[in-house]
Amino acid sequence: AEAHTLAHTDTSPTADHDLHTAAQDADRLVHAWHAASVAVTLGGRGALLSHGGTPLLVPSPVTADGDACGAGDRFAATAAGLLADGELVETAVRQAVHAATRYVAEGGVRSDAVDAGRAEPRAADRAPTGDALRTAARVRAAGGTVVAAGGCFDLLHAGHVALLQAARRTGDCLVVCVNSDASVRRRKGSGRPLVPEADRIRVLRALECVDAVAVFDEDTPERLLAELRPHIWAKGGDYALARLPEAALVESWGGQVVLFPYLDGRSTTGIAERAALTPGRAAR
Incomplete structure (x- = not known):
């Protein structure tokens, strides 16, 4: 609505045409302001x-229900910080959308009030881990069951998906x-x-x-598990004859x-070897 007002468009925006209207308004503002780009937020x-x-549509990663008060500020602050760090505009907007979505999903202003008295997170902690x-x-706290599963998940395949499902x-939740x-x-x-950490997380x-999703740097996830304290630690059946180091x-x-x-015949190594031997590719 703010973009529509600033663009001085004659037509009134409607729920059925909000995307079309936003695109028109953004285009008008780019030219009116001689701006390199304009981002128009679309709520959820x-x-x-x-x-x-x-235009480029940057969708929310999930549908977040909650108090949206302050979400626009979270979007703007995140985008501005990333642009100041030299990120591309597309990257800054995408991460700003994700930050605003997480903010609403975690309770908005209420979650900030609760977190205000807590210690600052360690520099080594990653944002996805904090979310987890x-x-x-x-x-x-709601009395639900927390389930956790772990692995490299390098080249995600059907065996991984079956385990996680x-x-x-x-x-009641899977981390x-x-x-x-x-x-x-x-x-x-x-x-x-084969696939970098950021892509595997995504x-x-x-x-x-x-x-x-939570990330750990150690060889085994004991430190992370001690923080998560899941009720269930899920592993594939290929560990049936082994005593897992984190079991105790x-x-x-x-x-x-x-x-x-465990689904037989599914492995990252096997997929990688078959891909390397495909016609037109040199075997490793």
Whole structure:
């Protein structure tokens, strides 16, 4: 509505044509202000970015229900900070949409009031990990069951998805603990990961069965699990004959390790080897 007013458009915006109207308004403002680009926020739908001409729609990653008061400020502050750090406009707007969505999903102003008295997070903590800790705490406080699953998830395949779907059905939220790039290299060798950490996180968070993603740098996720304190720690059935190093820790607070059937023939290594041998590609 603010963009529409500033653009001095004659027509009134309607719910059925808000995207079309926003695109027109953004285009008008780019030219009227001689701006390189204009972003118009669309509430729960995300934001529209225009450089003049065909716009870019940046959708919200999830549907967030909650108090939206302050979400616009969170969007603007995040975008401004990223632009000041030299990020591309498209990247700044996309991350600003995600920040505003998380803000609303976590309770908006109420969550900021609760967090105000807490210590500042460690510099090494990643934003997705902070989201995961808050998600687990919220579900636990409501009396729900927190489920966690871990792995490298390098080249996500059907076996991974089957495990995560099964794990999610056993509780009220699923937090995926994923190895950082450095952790994967130590475990799998210098040629891994094939997919960088940021991309692996994004793919995992896009799965409907995944509620949050947390990253750990160590070889095994004990430190992260001690913070999450899940009721269930889910692993694939290929660990059936092994005593997991984190099992004793999970059991120490009354948690349980649960194994799920493993889909034969699905592995990142196998996929990578087949891809390397495809016609037109040199074998490694």
